[in-house]
Amino acid sequence: MKARPRPDEGPVKVTAQVAVLGIRHHGPGSARSLRAELERLGPDVVLVEGPPEADALAGMAADPGLRPPVALLAYVPGEPSRAAFWPFAVFSPEWQALRHAVEAEVPVRFCDLPAACGLAFRPDVPPGSPPADGVPPRAGGPGAGAGPGEPPPPPPPDADAGPGAGGEPAVRIDPIGALARAAGHDDPERWWEDVVEHRGDTPFQAIAEAMAAVREGYVPTGREARREAIMRRAIRRAIKDGFGRIAVVCGAWHVPALAHAPGEGPWGAGLPAAGADDALLRGLPRVKVETTWVPWTYGRLAARGGYGAGVASPGWYHHLFVSPDRPVERWLTAAAGVLREEGLPTSSGHVIEAVRLARSLAALRERPLAGLAEVTEAVRAVLCEGDDLPVELVRRRMVVGERLGRVPASAPAVPLARHLRREGRRVRLTPEAPEREHDLDLRRPLDLERSRLLHRLRLLGVGWGVPRGGRGKGTFRESWTLAWRPELDLDLIEASVWGTTVPAAATARVRDLAAGEGARGGVPLAVLTGLVEGCLLADLPEALAEALDALSARAAMDGDVTHLMAALPAMARARRYGDVRGTPAAGLAAVADAMLGRICVGLGGAVTGVNDAAARELVGHVDAVHAAVALLPDPSVDPAVPVAPGTPAVPAAAPEAAEGARGGGEETPRRRWLAALRALPGRSGLHGMIEGRLTRILLDSGELDAGRVGTLMARAMSAGHPPARAAAWIEGFLSGGGLLLVHDARLLALVDEWVTGLTPEAFTGVLPLLRRTFGAFAPPERRSIGARVRALGAGAAVPGGGTGGPEGMEGVDEERAAPAVRAVRAILGRTSGTWRTRA
Amino acid sequence: MTTVLRAHAEDQYAEELAILAEEDDRPRPAGWRLSPRAVTTYILGDGDRVTPKYIGPRRVVEVAVATLATDRALLLLGVPGTAKTWLSEHLAAAVSGDSTLLVQGTAGTVEEAVRYGWNYARLLAEGPSGRALTPSPVMRAMAEGRLARIEELTRMPSDVQDALITVLSEKTLPIPELNREVQALRGFNLIATANDRDRGVNELSSALRRRFNTVVLPLPATTEEEVDIVSRRVGQLGRSLELPAAATGPEEIRRVVTVFRELRAGVTEDGRTKVKSPSGPLSTAEAISVLTGGIALAAHFGDGVLRPRDVADGIVGAVVQDPVSDRVVWHEYLETVVRERRDWHDLYRACRDAG
Numbered sequence A: 001m002k003a004r005p006r007p008d009e010g011p012v013k014v015t016a017q018v019a020v021l022g023i024r025h026h027g028p029g030s031a032r033s034l035r036a037e038l039e040r041l042g043p044d045v046v047l048v049e050g051p052p053e054a055d056a057l058a059g060m061a062a063d064p065g066l067r068p069p070v071a072l073l074a075y076v077p078g079e080p081s082r083a084a085f086w087p088f089a090v091f092s093p094e095w096q097a098l099r100h101a102v103e104a105e106v107p108v109r110f111c112d113l114p115a116a117c118g119l120a121f122r123p124d125v126p127p128g129s130p131p132a133d134g135v136p137p138r139a140g141g142p143g144a145g146a147g148p149g150e151p152p153p154p155p156p157p158d159a160d161a162g163p164g165a166g167g168e169p170a171v172r173i174d175p176i177g178a179l180a181r182a183a184g185h186d187d188p189e190r191w192w193e194d195v196v197e198h199r200g201d202t203p204f205q206a207i208a209e210a211m212a213a214v215r216e217g218y219v220p221t222g223r224e225a226r227r228e229a230i231m232r233r234a235i236r237r238a239i240k241d242g243f244g245r246i247a248v249v250c251g252a253w254h255v256p257a258l259a260h261a262p263g264e265g266p267w268g269a270g271l272p273a274a275g276a277d278d279a280l281l282r283g284l285p286r287v288k289v290e291t292t293w294v295p296w297t298y299g300r301l302a303a304r305g306g307y308g309a310g311v312a313s314p315g316w317y318h319h320l321f322v323s324p325d326r327p328v329e330r331w332l333t334a335a336a337g338v339l340r341e342e343g344l345p346t347s348s349g350h351v352i353e354a355v356r357l358a359r360s361l362a363a364l365r366e367r368p369l370a371g372l373a374e375v376t377e378a379v380r381a382v383l384c385e386g387d388d389l390p391v392e393l394v395r396r397r398m399v400v401g402e403r404l405g406r407v408p409a410s411a412p413a414v415p416l417a418r419h420l421r422r423e424g425r426r427v428r429l430t431p432e433a434p435e436r437e438h439d440l441d442l443r444r445p446l447d448l449e450r451s452r453l454l455h456r457l458r459l460l461g462v463g464w465g466v467p468r469g470g471r472g473k474g475t476f477r478e479s480w481t482l483a484w485r486p487e488l489d490l491d492l493i494e495a496s497v498w499g500t501t502v503p504a505a506a507t508a509r510v511r512d513l514a515a516g517e518g519a520r521g522g523v524p525l526a527v528l529t530g531l532v533e534g535c536l537l538a539d540l541p542e543a544l545a546e547a548l549d550a551l552s553a554r555a556a557m558d559g560d561v562t563h564l565m566a567a568l569p570a571m572a573r574a575r576r577y578g579d580v581r582g583t584p585a586a587g588l589a590a591v592a593d594a595m596l597g598r599i600c601v602g603l604g605g606a607v608t609g610v611n612d613a614a615a616r617e618l619v620g621h622v623d624a625v626h627a628a629v630a631l632l633p634d635p636s637v638d639p640a641v642p643v644a645p646g647t648p649a650v651p652a653a654a655p656e657a658a659e660g661a662r663g664g665g666e667e668t669p670r671r672r673w674l675a676a677l678r679a680l681p682g683r684s685g686l687h688g689m690i691e692g693r694l695t696r697i698l699l700d701s702g703e704l705d706a707g708r709v710g711t712l713m714a715r716a717m718s719a720g721h722p723p724a725r726a727a728a729w730i731e732g733f734l735s736g737g738g739l740l741l742v743h744d745a746r747l748l749a750l751v752d753e754w755v756t757g758l759t760p761e762a763f764t765g766v767l768p769l770l771r772r773t774f775g776a777f778a779p780p781e782r783r784s785i786g787a788r789v790r791a792l793g794a795g796a797a798v799p800g801g802g803t804g805g806p807e808g809m810e811g812v813d814e815e816r817a818a819p820a821v822r823a824v825r826a827i828l829g830r831t832s833g834t835w836r837t838r839a
Numbered sequence B: 001m002t003t004v005l006r007a008h009a010e011d012q013y014a015e016e017l018a019i020l021a022e023e024d025d026r027p028r029p030a031g032w033r034l035s036p037r038a039v040t041t042y043i044l045g046d047g048d049r050v051t052p053k054y055i056g057p058r059r060v061v062e063v064a065v066a067t068l069a070t071d072r073a074l075l076l077l078g079v080p081g082t083a084k085t086w087l088s089e090h091l092a093a094a095v096s097g098d099s100t101l102l103v104q105g106t107a108g109t110v111e112e113a114v115r116y117g118w119n120y121a122r123l124l125a126e127g128p129s130g131r132a133l134t135p136s137p138v139m140r141a142m143a144e145g146r147l148a149r150i151e152e153l154t155r156m157p158s159d160v161q162d163a164l165i166t167v168l169s170e171k172t173l174p175i176p177e178l179n180r181e182v183q184a185l186r187g188f189n190l191i192a193t194a195n196d197r198d199r200g201v202n203e204l205s206s207a208l209r210r211r212f213n214t215v216v217l218p219l220p221a222t223t224e225e226e227v228d229i230v231s232r233r234v235g236q237l238g239r240s241l242e243l244p245a246a247a248t249g250p251e252e253i254r255r256v257v258t259v260f261r262e263l264r265a266g267v268t269e270d271g272r273t274k275v276k277s278p279s280g281p282l283s284t285a286e287a288i289s290v291l292t293g294g295i296a297l298a299a300h301f302g303d304g305v306l307r308p309r310d311v312a313d314g315i316v317g318a319v320v321q322d323p324v325s326d327r328v329v330w331h332e333y334l335e336t337v338v339r340e341r342r343d344w345h346d347l348y349r350a351c352r353d354a355g
Helices: A028-041 A052-062 A093-104 A175-182 A188-197 A203-214 A222-240 A252-258 A274-281 A314-322 A327-341 A348-364 A372-383 A388-401 A415-426 A445-459 A487-498 A502-515 A525-538 A541-557 A561-581 A588-607 A612-631 A655-663 A669-678 A688-700 A706-717 A723-734 A738-743 A745-757 A760-775 A779-795 A807-811 A814-828 B014-023 B036-044 B058-069 B084-096 B120-126 B137-144 B158-170 B223-240 B250-265 B284-300 B308-319 B325-338 B342-354
Strands: A017-023 A045-048 A070-076 A079-088 A108-110 A245-251 A290-295 A436-441 A465-467 A477-482 B073-078 B102-104 B116-118 B133-135 B147-151 B172-175 B180-183 B189-195 B212-216
Touching (some): A017 A028, A017 A203, A028 A245, A028 A314, A045 A222, A052 A070, A052 A108, A175 A203, A222 A252, A222 A274, A245 A252, A314 A327, A314 A388, A327 A388, A348 A372, A348 B036, A372 A388, A372 B212, A415 A487, A415 A502, A436 A445, A445 A465, A445 A502, A487 A502, A502 A541, A525 A541, A561 A588, A588 B325, A612 A669, A612 A688, A688 A706, A688 A723, A706 A745, A723 A760, A738 A745, A738 A779, A745 A779, B036 B058, B058 B073, B058 B084, B058 B212, B084 B147, B102 B137, B116 B120, B133 B137, B137 B147, B137 B158, B137 B172, B137 B180, B158 B189, B223 B250, B223 B284, B250 B284, B250 B308, B284 B308, B308 B325, B308 B342
Parallel strands (some): A017 A245, A045 A108, A045 A245, B073 B212, B102 B147, B147 B189
Antiparallel strands (some): A070 A079, A436 A477, A465 A477, B116 B133, B172 B180
16 A cells, blocks of 8 residues: 655655555546645655656646647657557546646656557457558557556547457456446446545545455456556656655556555565566567657547547536536536527526436435436436437537647647658658649559648648649649648647548548538538548548448438539549549449439429529539439449430430340439439429420430420420420520531421421510520521521421431431441441441 | 226236335335335336336436426427326326326317316305315315326417416415415426427427426337337237237338338438438337238238238338328338348338339
8 A cells, every 4th residue: 555654754764655646547536636635745756657758748737838638649750650649638637647746846757668668569450350550559459457548549449349458357447437336326436526535534545445455366467567567667766766755646456556565664565576577577679659749639538439448528527627616506507508509598497407306316316416417317308308409419518528638839740740741752742832833643653642642631621732723634633732831830730639640630530520520400411522522532441431421321311402413423423533543432332323312202392393593503403413324333234335425325226125125124323313304394383494404315315205305395385384484495405405406307307397386476476585595506506507497498308206316317328328337336446246227 | 997998007006016115215205105216116117026117218217206306397208109198107106106187188178177167056056165166187186295197288278288387386276266275285296298299289388398397208229129019019909909810020020110210210220321201200109000900901811921012001101191201201211221122122112012
C-alpha cells in the first residue's frame, strides 16, 4: 500500500515517501479527489502513467494555448501510420496531475512503458480483418490495463478484440467500473462519489484496498508485467534522484503492483526486486519515436460506433467535474436551455418536474442520487414530452459535447504535416507560395498520384491545390493551381485530428461528413454525391463504401425525384473514373441502379402539374438521366455495343426483336427507364414540353413507332389543348433537334402532315409558336428543312410510318453504297456477316 | 369469474398481487397497495411466481411507476397495438387494486364524464344536493385516493380535456352548485393513453400537456421478439376463431414480420438500404391480422398451406393506406428490396400481382 506521509515520521534512512494514487481513467470523481490529494500531499515530483518520451512536452500544460481535450501523440517518424494517442480531457485525472505539477512548479515524469517499445510491436492483424492502413495501432496492442494509451484512437482498430485481448476481463480495463457494476450501478462516477468519496479517509486508501482484493492471487504476465516493472523502475529512479515526496498517478488496477503491502513502512516491501524487473525489461525492441500534442474532441473521446473502450459521455463527465454543486439541477437547466435554443418551449416548471422525476426514479432504482440514466429519462419524459428527437439533440450537444481542444503553435509538427511533406517529395510537388499551374495526365502514374494527393487534401479542407477549369477535355486530364499559403499550416494542425497520414485522415473526415452528425435534417444528396465523387478521385476505397451507404440511405429518404435525377448522372459519370484511375468502384453500380429504380417509380408523380420553369428543368433532368442510363452497366448486353443516346435506334429493322433478345428475363436499367417513360405520354396534367420530349426519346429509342407518335402528336396538337401547350409540345419534341428533321424524313413527314392538316384558323393560331421553335434552329438547318419540305411536297409519296426505317433508305443504290458500308463496318469492327438488304 | 368474458386485471392476477403485497417490505407511498418496486416486479414479472404482463424495456415501466409516485400524471403514448391500455390497466390494478375507474375518450365524451353529472329525477325533486350528484370515475378516484384511467385522451374534445387541468394542478374538483369541492386524497393520480398517430385529432393544450410526464411505448425491439409474439397470437387466434388448420411455416411469418418491420423502421434488417415508411402504423397487431386472414384464405380457398399469394393482398392492404403516396412507397420497397432477395421471388411476384 502506500506509505502515508506523516509529519512525525522522521526519515531514519533516506526513505522517500511514495504515494501511489489509483485513479479511474477519465473519471471526474477521480480527478477531483486526485487534485485535492495532490494539494494535501504537496509532492516534489509527480509520476504519471504515460509514455516517458513525452516528458519534455508535459511542461506545455502550463501554456494557456494548450486547451483540453488534447491528446499526446507518439508515432514512428517516417511511418506515421504507426502511432498511439493518449487523450486528456479537463476531467482526466492525468490532466489534473499535469496541471497540479506545472502550477506547483514541480517536475512531472511519465512512467509507463515507452512508446518506443509499444510501437515496436506491429500488431499482427488477424486474418480477414480490414487492413489497418493509416489506423494508428494502439501502443503495442491492447495489453493490460486501461492506460491512457488504450483509449480509442480515431478510427480505432477493433479495440477490445485486438490481438491478445480476446479474453481480457472487463475488470482489468475498468476495474472501478466493474466494482460499480457489481454493486448494481451503471454510472461508475456516481458510484465513486457515493461509495468511495463519502468514506471518511482519503478515497485512495479505499481504492487501493479494493484493488488489492480484486487482484488477490493475480500474477500479471507479458506486456502488463513489463508495464508494471517499468513503473516500479521509474519510482526507484525518482527515489535515487533524491526526491522526498513522490506521487504516482496510475490506473487503479496497478496500485497493488506498485505499492504492495498495505500499511506503513518504506516503499517497496513485498514487491519484486529491482533485478527481477531488469530481467523482465531486458532486450525490449525499440523504435525511434516522436511525440507531440494534437487537438482532440469530445466526440472522439466518446465511445461511438460500437468501439468498446472510451468514455460514453464526456460531456456529462465534464459537467460533473466543473459544476460546483447540484449537478442534476444544473444539468437539467442546461438541457432546457439547449431545447429553448432550438425553439422548443421549455419552462422552469418543466425543469422542476424533471428534477422530481429523476429523483423519484433514482429512489425506485434504489440509488442514492440520480445519475445520467435517470437524468436522461427525465429529459425524455418531461422536457421532451416523450419525443426522442430532442433527446438525441441533448445527447449530442451535452452528453457527448462538441468541445474541441486547442494546441499552441509551439507544439512539435504534427505527423500529418510530416507525412504530407514526404508525400509531396515523393510525387515531386513542393509547397511554394507563388501560384503554379499543373496539367496532369492521369494516364501517367506520377500525375495520377499527384491528383490523388491533391484531392485528398481538398477533402481534408487543406486547399493547397484548386482545380482549374471545367472537366471536358476527357476524363484523363486535370488542371490544378497550386499555392501554399501560411494558413494552410494551421489547417493541417486542425486536420491532424482526423489521422496521421493524408489518406487515413481524409478517410476519417469523409466518414464524419457522410455520417452528418451535425447536419440538421441529414446531409443533402448533392453533398453526398460530391463526397462519393471525391472518394473516387482521391482513391479512398474505405471511405467510399461508407459514403455510398450514406448516399443510398439518403436517396431512399429523399422524396424529391428531381434531386435523385440530378444526382444520378454524377454517379454514372463517377462509375467511369474507375476505368481511368484504376479505382475499384464496387457498390457504385448497385447504388446507381437503386436510385434509378426510385426515379422510375417516382417519375410519374413528379412530372405532372408543374409550371413552365419546372418543366424546362425537368426536361433537362430527363435528358441527363437518359444519357446516364446508357452509361450504367447492363449485365445482359454485350458491352461492346454502346447504346448512343439521342440518336435514332441503330438498325431500324426490328427494335423489338433486339430488345427481346437481350432482355433475357432480367430487366436492364435501360429497359426499366424506357418502360417508366412509356407510361407517361398521354397522362392528363402532363406539361406539353415534357410530353413532347418524352415522346421524342421514346421514338428515338424505338419504343414507339411512327404511327403511334403520329397519334400522340395529333392529340397534342388538337384543339382541345390551348395553343401554348401545343407549342410547348413541339418545342419539347424538337428541342435541340432541328438537324433530325433534315435527316429523318419520317419525322418531317409527321410535322408536315400536322401543319398542313391544320385549319386556316388554327394555323394562324400556332404560327407564332412554331416560329419560336423553328427560329431556334441554325439558319443552315432551317434552309435544309425547307428544301426537304419542298421535296416532300413534290414527291408527296412519303408513307407515314409503318416501315419505321429512315426514309433516306428509299432511294439508295446498293451497288454504290456497298463500299461505304464495308468501310463503316470495318471501323465498327464487324467484319463478319453479310449486309442485309431491304426486302 | 367463470362466465365473464374477460376478467379485470386485479381479479385475474389477484393471487400474484397478494403474494407481492405479502412479501413487499419497502415503503409504500400513501394510498398505494404496493411499493413502487413491487409494482415494477408485478408488471415485468420475476421469472418465477409472477408472470410478466408487459414484455418490453424495463426503463419504460420504471419511468411510468416513478411518475405515478410523484404527483405528476402519466401519459402513455404509442402507435396502436403497443399495449398502452394493457399497461395502464395493470398499473392501476397494482397501485390501487382497482382498474375500473375508466373514462373512454371519444369524440362524444362530455364534460360530465370527467367531472360529475346529475341525477335529474332527484335534482328536480330535492334540488341540488349531494345525493343528486352522479360522480364521474375521475371524481371517485379523487375521493377514494385511487388511480383513474382515461383512454384515448386525444380523441376527446378539447374543452373536455381542459376540464382535467384543475384536477391535475389543484388536485381538487369544485362543485359550485353545492358550494363544495372534492379534494383528492393521497394516492390519486391519472393515467392517460393516447395514440401517437392521432395527435392531430385533438392536440393536447400545452397547459394540459405540461401536467403529464410522457412515456412512449416502443414497438418490439427485435425481429425474433416480434416473430415470437406474432406466431403465438396467430396460433391462439386461429384456435379461438376455429379456423381450419392451415400449415404455416415459420418462414412465412418471418417474411411478413420482416416486411412490416422494415417498412416501419425505414431501413432493411441488414441496415444497408433505407426505405420510405408508409403512412399506416404497421403494428404488430396488423401483422397478426394479415397472417390470420392469409390462413383463412389458404384453408378455405387454397390448398391448406399458407402461400405468399394468401398474404400478399393482406400486406398490400395494410401498407397502402393512402392510395397515392403509400403506393409509391410500397412499389419502391418492392422494387428495391423484395426484388433483390433471391429466395423472396415468390413473394415478389405475388405482391406484384396483388398491385
